[in-house]
Amino acid sequence: MKSRLAPIAAALLLWQPFSAQYRTALPGYRYEFPRDHFNHPDYQTEWWYYTGNLKSADGRRFGFELTFFRQGINRDPAKATTWDVKDLYLAHLALSDLDGGKFYHAERINRSGPGMAAVSESLGRIWNGNWQSQWHANDQVLRAFDNRFQLQLTLHPEKPPVIHGKNGVSQKADGPGRASHYISLTRLATSGAIELSKKKFEVSGTSWMDHEFFTHQLETDQTGWDWLSLQLADNTELMLFHIRRKDGSVDPHSAGTYVDTNGKTTHLRSDEFTLQPAGEIWASPITGARYPIHWRVTIPKLSIEIEVKTPLESQELTSKSPFAPNYWEGAIVLTGRRGQESVSGEGYLEMTGYDRPVQFAK
DSSP states (O other), rough: OOOOTTTTHHHHHHHGGGGGSSSOOTTTTTOOTTTTGGGOOSSEEEEEEEEEEEEETOOEEEEEEEEEEEOOOOOOGOOOOOOOOOOEEEEEEEEEEETEEEEEEEEEEEESSSSTTTEEETEEEEEEEOOOOOOEETTEEEEEEEESSEEEEEEEEEOOEEEOOOOTTEEEESSSEEEEEEEEEEEEEEEEEEEEETTEEEEEEEEEEEEEESSOOOOOOOEEEEEEEEEEEESOEEEEEEEEETOOOOOOOOOEEEEESSSSSSEEEEEGEEEEOOOOOEOOOOTTTTOOOOOOEEEEEEEEEEEEESOOOOOOEOOSSSSSSOOOEEEEEEEEEEEEEEEEEEEEEEOOOOSSSSOHHH
């Protein structure tokens, strides 16, 4: 989707009156790279989302998530003073020790400022404290540190950027601007090191990056979403999302994208695929949320039938903020068939709105 509002829904509620100062995501946007990999201050909300599945030399499996959020608060120069905060920066960091059976996560929040948090095209950098993505031409180096673990990873794109949706926008609800500009790097060859409990693991694998910017997206009758990034072993990728409504139905603006081996994309409407829970539920001991962690995916036009499961049930990110919703985001594996051929792969699954609806103001 990728509607990454789980950690910043409160910000949207608190600062929605300022949204009139910002542009909305409308059809016809002209994408340019590398410019569009960086900051878009004319839009109120923006994020850069990294997830990946990695393996050490001795076969130990890890998943990781590193996410940078920018939330615009006040873009009106006539109403701003020198000390006013124009943008708020949030970040999430998570490590899934899939074979060790443990999940670690951390969060932070900063205002913009030197050494604090910002996004800079001239520096080729996105950062929040000592968590950062540093661009070197098309490659990126991720660095993030926590007192329990740290990671340093180099990401190299094997395919060009993917633009999701139609006519430059990923529509999420009825009406102009209820959409995002949504870019993905769907196959990033990844190598580097993870340090966990003072032990260092040299790792390699594949990552995925999402970048979205927008001002409005969802409506009040939309309670949450289920999102999948799937990297198949045959060098193709899938992004699929469902937006759930309060009445239990799936919103028709749900959609997806298929990326072939050469990077060519096919847009998938909500009626061209099914994304259904397959019965296995994990109940959070912290929030009480009941997350479906086994899914079935069918895409008849691509002759794809796959099942998605996770090696680690407990991958829920809970926030210390009483306002920010909690969500499940974790590493998954997939098996199934494309026509008569077996397929396998891995990816990431995100589920929001299961402990309580994600709420938005108009």
